[in-house]
Amino acid sequence: MAEFDQQTLVEMLGGTGSAPRAAVDAVQYHGLASLLNGTAQTLSGIAARSGLPLSDVEDGVRALVEVGRIDLNGDRVIGVGGLTLTSTVHSLSLPDAELHTWCALDAVGIPAALGLTATVQTRCPQCDGRITVDVDEGSATAAGSVTLFCPTAPCDNVRADFCSAANLFCSPTHVTRWRQDHPSALGEDLDLAAATRLGHAMWGHYQHGPSSTG
Numbered sequence: 142m143a144e145f146d147q148q149t150l151v152e153m154l155g156g157t158g159s160a161p162r163a164a165v166d167a168v169q170y171h172g173l174a175s176l177l178n179g180t181a182q183t184l185s186g187i188a189a190r191s192g193l194p195l196s197d198v199e200d201g202v203r204a205l206v207e208v209g210r211i212d213l214n215g216d217r218v219i220g221v222g223g224l225t226l227t228s229t230v231h232s233l234s235l236p237d238a239e240l241h242t243w244c245a246l247d248a249v250g251i252p253a254a255l256g257l258t259a260t261v262q263t264r265c266p267q268c269d270g271r272i273t274v275d276v277d278e279g280s281a282t283a284a285g286s287v288t289l290f291c292p293t294a295p296c297d298n299v300r301a302d303f304c305s306a307a308n309l310f311c312s313p314t315h316v317t318r319w320r321q322d323h324p325s326a327l328g329e330d331l332d333l334a335a336a337t338r339l340g341h342a343m344w345g346h347y348q349h350g351p352s353s354t355g
C-alpha cells in the first residue's frame with residue numbers, strides 16, 4: 142500500500158487534466174524556483190523562461206487551479222508545488238526566503254529533496270506543541286520522534302483533501318490519540334526518515350528543471 146500511495150503523490154505533481162503536460166510542468170517548475178528565491182513569478186515571465194506561448198501557460202495555470210495546486214495574486218504565482226507566500230501553520234526559512242508550505246510534508250520534503258539548508262517550524266495538531274525540523278543540505282533532523290500523518294484517502298483537491306491533514310506530530314503517541322479523535326482520517330504514520338524519502342520522490346526532479354518525459 143505504501144508504494145502505491147507514494148506513486149499517487151508523485152503523480153500529483155505531474156500532468157493534470159487536459160492541459161499540456163509541458164505547460165503544467167513549466168508553471169510548477171518556474172513558479173517553485175522563483176518562490177525558493179522569495180519572489181512570485183508572473184505568467185508572462187514563465188512564458189519567457191519556458192519558451193511556451195502565454196496561452197499555453199494560462200491553460201496550465203487553469204488546470205492547476207481546478208485541482209487546488211496553485212495560488213495566484215493577479216498574474217503572479219504566489220503558491221505552487223507546496224510552497225506559498227501566504228501564511229500557514231508550517232513555516233520554511235531558507236537562506237534567501239521566508240516561506241510557508243501547504244502541509245508538513247511539503248515543509249520537510251522540499252528542502253530535503255533539493256538538498257537545501259532550512260529550518261521548518263510547525264505545530265503538533267494534538268497538543269499544539271511547537272515542532273522544529275532542521276534541514277542541513279537536505280538532511281533532516283528533529284528533537285524527539287516526530288511523526289508525519291500522511292493521508293491516503295482519495296484526493297480531488299490537493300490542499301483541501303491532502304494538505305489539511307498532512308501534519309507533523311511531536312510523537313507517535315500523539316498521532317495515535319489524534320486518530321482516535323478523527324476515525325474517518327485514513328493515512329499512514331511516517332517517521333522523519335520516511336517522510337524525507339517521500340519528499341525526494343516527489344520533488345527531487347526539480348533539481349534538474351522541468352521534466353521532459355511523461
Ligand SMILES: [Zn+2]
Nearest residue numbers: 265268311315
Ligand atoms: Zn503533540
